[in-house]
Each structure stands twice: as C-alpha cells, then as structure tokens.
Amino acid sequence: MSSPGKPETVAIHAGTRIQNSRTVDLVPPLHLSAVGWFDSSDDLDASLDGRDFVYGRIRGQNAVLLEEAVAALEGAAAAAVFGSGMAALRALWDAQGFQSGDRVVMPADGYGATRALYKLLAARSGVELHALTLGAEDAPERIRTLRPRMVLAESITNPLLSVPNLPRLALAAHDVGAAFAVDGTFSSPALQRTLAQGADYALQSSTKWINGHSDATGGTVAGSAERIEPLLAARVLEGAILGPFEAWLTLRGLRTLPVRMRVHSANALAVARLLAEDSRVTRVLYPGLPSHPDHQVAASLLPSGSGGMLAFEIAGGGRDEVFRFLERVKLARPAPTLGDVATLVMHPATAAARRMTPEERAAAGITENLVRVSVGLEDAEDIARDLLQAVDAARGRR
DSSP, X not given: OOOOSSHHHHHHHTTSSOOSOOOOOSSOOOOOOSBOOOSOHHHHHHHTTTSSOSBTTTOOHHHHHHHHHHHHHHTOSEEEEESSHHHHHHHHHHHTOOOTXXXXXXXXXXXXXXXXXXXXXXXXXXXXXXXXXXXXXXHHHHHHHHOOSEEEXXXXXXXXXXXXXXXXXXXXXXXXXXXXXXXXXXXXXXXOOGGGGTOSEEEEOTTTTTTOSSSOOOEEEEEOHHHHHHHHHHHHHHTOBOOHHHHHHHHHHHTTHHHHHHHXXXXXXXXXXXXXXXXXXXXXXXXXXXXSTTHHHHHHHOTTOOOSEEEEEETTOOHHHHHHHHHHOSSSEEOSOOOOSSOEEEOGGGTTXXXXXXXXXXXXTOOTTEEEEEOOSSOHHHHHHHHHHHHHHHTTOO
C-alpha cells in the first residue's frame, strides 16, 4: 500500500485495517475503539440508531457478544449489560415508568444496597415500597392484596440463603398485573433459569459468579425483546453501558460458568455438612441441607445444585468475634463480594446489610455473629478446616 502522506499522517492512519483476511478469531477480540467510522453516510446514519457500532456509549461489540451469551444462558430473547449490578437495578426501576402512589414489593431479607437504592428512588417519586419476606407462606396473598406495579425477588436471598417459591410469586404478581423481576445473582443462570420459573426480568450482578474471577464489575438484565428494548434505549442516554474490557473479561469468565458452578455447589454442600456437625458454629444456612427450611423448594427450583453460598453463626459470638474470625482465616479471604474461584468470607451486618437500619436487620434475622461464605474451588476439607480454625481463634481458644 502506498504511503498516505508524511510521517505525522502515516503514524495516525497506517495499521488501522487488516487487509485480505477472512479469519475468525477463536477468542473474540477486544474492541477498545470508542468511535467507528463508515465509508457510507447512510451506514453512519443508521449506526446512530444502534444498528451498527459507531460510538461506545450507544453500542459496543464486546457488550453485544456478552448480551448474546447471557440471553442464551438465561433462555431469554434479549439482554442488556450495565456497568454494575446496581446500575442494572436502577435501569429496571426506571423502565417501569412509576407514578406517585404506585407500589413495589421487594424482599425484606435481601441485599441491603438494593433496599437502600429502592428506598431512595421510592421517596423521590412517591412510590410505596413494601419489604416482605417472600419465602413466607402468605407472601403470594400479600402481593395480591397490595396490588403492586412490580415485584422484585432474589432467587436465593443475600445473606440468609432463603429460597422463595418463584412460580407462586410470579403467579401472584401476574394476577394483579405486576412485572416480576428476579435477582438471580446467588444462583446464576447455570443453576436456575428464573425466566422459566415465571420471571419477566432476570437480573444478575455479573461481577459475581458469571465473571467468576473478581476482575470486572457488571450487571445484566434479560427478558423478552419488548421488555429489554426500553432498558437499552435508556442506557444510551444514561451512559451506563458496560465497558469493552469488562465485557471481554466477563465473557471469558462466562465460558466456564456451568463447570465452575458444579464444583462450587458440591464444595458448599460438603463444607455446610462439616460445619453443621461442629458445636463451635450454629445455624448453618445452606439450601442443600435437609435442615434448611426451604430445602424442598430448593430441590425443586435448583435441581443441579444449591450454589456456592452459605452462612453460619459463631456459637456464643458477636461482632467482635466475627471481626477476629475475618482476621484469622488463612486460606479464605475476607472480602465484601462473592463468586470468585477463591473462598471469600464477610460479615453481613457490616457489609451486605450495612445500609439497612438495625431494626431492618433484626427483622430480617441478620445477626451480629453471622458469617457469609462464598465457597471457592479449593478442596472442601481444606476450606472447612480453615473456617473452623478461624472460629477457634475468634473465640479465644488459640
């Protein structure tokens, strides 16, 4: 190819297109360019409506590939990816077009940051927010009585590991014309397709199990094309799209999600059993244990495994003992997240439920001696041994 001009010009324009290649990359390339251009003005015009790639805030190649993969895993027609799980939750709220006096139902025992966000948005817009224990037997009837515009559930609640009966909740929501959304972060679409269990929207914090390596934040919403289109359109104006590198990393992690979740689930069950047998811990919460109050629901809705999350209480402990526990683990890592290949531990009362009031935590059953564990891919006996030695140290025995 002939030189396009002087060195200053060559440095900018040379090496921008690969000529005469029909190769298809085994791994999708990382598209870092924030802007594209077209030989045809008509093509440029169409791209500004999102029919091609021209500007990173509108649409991105890596984001689209991740959306296709997430939609396929969720069994959805479409998906939208966002810069975080919280951004996805905000987009879900905005897409409903709430008016003053509308009602929204959400879990009383769910993620504290979700509750804090929705309390803020509800106060601004005059929406009534009702926090219910959605795993309770009377939850469907209470939904029918409240007649909300939207019901948000969690597939497995954070941090208490309750498993609500999604089909019953979906039926109640749809009976009164409410949209039914499920945050499936704790289970992941590899273990539970919440759309098939009645959800209209399937949400994920892709930072967690989908990415699986704690190196990219993100959030996803999947559903019908009709429900997802408003989220995509609003995302253009709000600038909440997931960046290309984060989308690329998340798609890389997603490739091994089903394989990882099988091991996470098996390890979590083994660790939960070992903890349940030990007098140094109490109230071991894991849906795969027969002692869990929602065990039968979990067996029905999560037949391939109950996921990698569990929680337990340090016998006779409180906040001080949990803090010492976090400082004494050797294999596990104290971190306020989940879904990594490594085992992670945290204190829900000061992390996941930090933005809940003490009264809200007490009503939900989130105690000061509660520990949440994201069980990793290490050997299950090694994980349990580490947790128990840290419990011993926390209780001042060594």
